Amino acid sequence: MSSRRALLVVLLFLASTSAASAQLLAAKDGPIVYGHHHLFVSNVDAHKKFWVDTLGGTSLTLSSGVQAVKFPNVFLLFRLQAPSAGTKGTTVDHIGFSVPDVRKVVEKLRAGGYRIATREEAIDPRSITDDVAVSSGGSSIVFVFGPDEVKVELVEVKSQTTPIALHHVHFFVPQNTEMQAWYAKVFGAAPRAGGGQFVSASLPGVTLNFSPSSQPVAATTGRAIDHIGFEVRNLEAFTKKLEADGIPIKVSYRQVPKTDMFIAFISDPWGTQIELSEGLAALP
Numbered sequence: 001m002s003s004r005r006a007l008l009v010v011l012l013f014l015a016s017t018s019a020a021s022a023q024l025l026a027a028k029d030g031p032i033v034y035g036h037h038h039l040f041v042s043n044v045d046a047h048k049k050f051w052v053d054t055l056g057g058t059s060l061t062l063s064s065g066v067q068a069v070k071f072p073n074v075f076l077l078f079r080l081q082a083p084s085a086g087t088k089g090t091t092v093d094h095i096g097f098s099v100p101d102v103r104k105v106v107e108k109l110r111a112g113g114y115r116i117a118t119r120e121e122a123i124d125p126r127s128i129t130d131d132v133a134v135s136s137g138g139s140s141i142v143f144v145f146g147p148d149e150v151k152v153e154l155v156e157v158k159s160q161t162t163p164i165a166l167h168h169v170h171f172f173v174p175q176n177t178e179m180q181a182w183y184a185k186v187f188g189a190a191p192r193a194g195g196g197q198f199v200s201a202s203l204p205g206v207t208l209n210f211s212p213s214s215q216p217v218a219a220t221t222g223r224a225i226d227h228i229g230f231e232v233r234n235l236e237a238f239t240k241k242l243e244a245d246g247i248p249i250k251v252s253y254r255q256v257p258k259t260d261m262f263i264a265f266i267s268d269p270w271g272t273q274i275e276l277s278e279g280l281a282a283l284p
Contacts, residue, residue, distance in 0.1 A: 032187050034166065034206040035229040035277055036075040037095055039150065040083040040222065046147040051076060054112045055097065055105070055152075056163045071097065073205040074166040083224040086149020090218045091272040092225050093211070094121075094143070094151035096168035102140050102156040106131055115145045121153075123197050123211075148224045168207040169228060170198075173217055173270045176210040182268060183208055186247065187230060219271025227265075227273035235278035239264045 041047045044067045051057045057069040057076065069076040087094055099105050109116055121143035122133035133141050140156040155167050173179050180199045184191045189201035189208055198211040220227055232238050239253045250273075251265035261279040268274060 030188075030204040031233040033204050033231050034074060034169070035231040036077055036275075037225055038077045038079070038227045038229065038275070040081045040148070040224060040226050041078045042080075042082040042148055044078055044080055047076075047078060049112065050114065050146040054108045054114070072162050072165040079226070083148050083226070084222045085218075086145070086224045087151045088149065090220050090223050090225070091171050091173055091268070091270045092169060092220055092228060093172040093217075094153050094170050095225070096153040096155055096166075096170060096207075096209075097164050098155045098157040098160055098167040099164050100156070100158055100160045102132060102142050102154050103130070105154055106142055109142075109144050117143045117145055117151075121151070150224045166206055168200075168209050170209040170211065171270075171272070172211045172213040174213050174215075175270075176212040179268070179270060180208075180210045183210075186242070186245075186268075217270070219267075220273050221271070227275055229275040229277060232276050232278055235262050235264065235276055238276070242266060 039047070048059055048067070048069070051069045052059045057071050060068040060070060067078045067080075069078075106116065116131045118131050118133050118141070119128050122128060122141065126133040126135050126141075128134075131142060135141075142154045144152050144154070146152055153168075153170065157167075171179055177199055180191055180201050183189045184201050187203065189203050191199070191201045193199060198209050200207050200209045202208070236253050239249055243249060247266055249264055249266060251263070253262060253264045255262050256279075261277065263278075264276045266274050266276065
């Protein structure tokens with residue numbers, strides 16, 4: 001998708017967003033937080049059935065007609081356009097949400113007829129019973145493929161008081177430690193050694209996981225998750241710093257018409273398309 005076309009989609013979304021921005025709860029905790037996943041979808045109703053009816057997100061019909069779903073600390077924005085393929089095999093292999101009882105969610109997934117793929121996707125060593133993988137440390141996870149082959153991981157956090165919330169974004173690239181270092185340098189994500197087969201870095205409200213891939217991976221553009229988004233304070237100054245550091249700005253810093261929103265677009269060195277926004281968390 002061209003930069004101009006991507007910009008048009010974002011403008012339609014931001015110009016018509018309402019109080020939903022209150023869902024970016026972590027925005028108060030840092031100058032940069034995660035903001036949204038932007039999905040290309042072949043059928044909006046099918047995605048609503050998955051994200052809203054099954055996983056418990058809140059559906060939004062924006063004044064422009066754009067369809068979206070909100071969860072604590074993240075929005076999902078839908079563009080009605082069949083993706084070229086699913087998320088697996090791209091730099092953004094899957095997205096993760098936390099739930100207080102993963103087995104209850106498994107029951108809903110089965111009732112909806114979704115493909116649970118824990119046995120194929122869970123990283124060893126884990127014991128898998130009834131489609132739930134449990135690590136030696138006791139954490140329980142499930143992998144499922146939603147519409148358009150969007151890969152989702154559900155992580156059980158028993159102490160969580162909300163039914164579901166953003167948990168992580170999981171990148172797969174051959175140079176995973178270099179990718180971790182890039183996100184730490186560019187976005188200020190705090191790097192962690194991680195465990196097992198991946199390293200990670202954290203921002204308020206989200207963990208960024210980085211796994212090594214033995215095979216080349218595709219860029220996100222045009223796939224089921226076309227791009228990811230970060231909310232940034234003082235975005236104009238931030239984009240100037242990016243340029244000074246040699247990071248090209250694909251869509252230059254600009255104000256969204258008739259709003260107090262500002263946006264820009266970049267890509268990471270591995271082909272992940274990234275939208276930067278300012279004002280999403282402050283809309284009334």
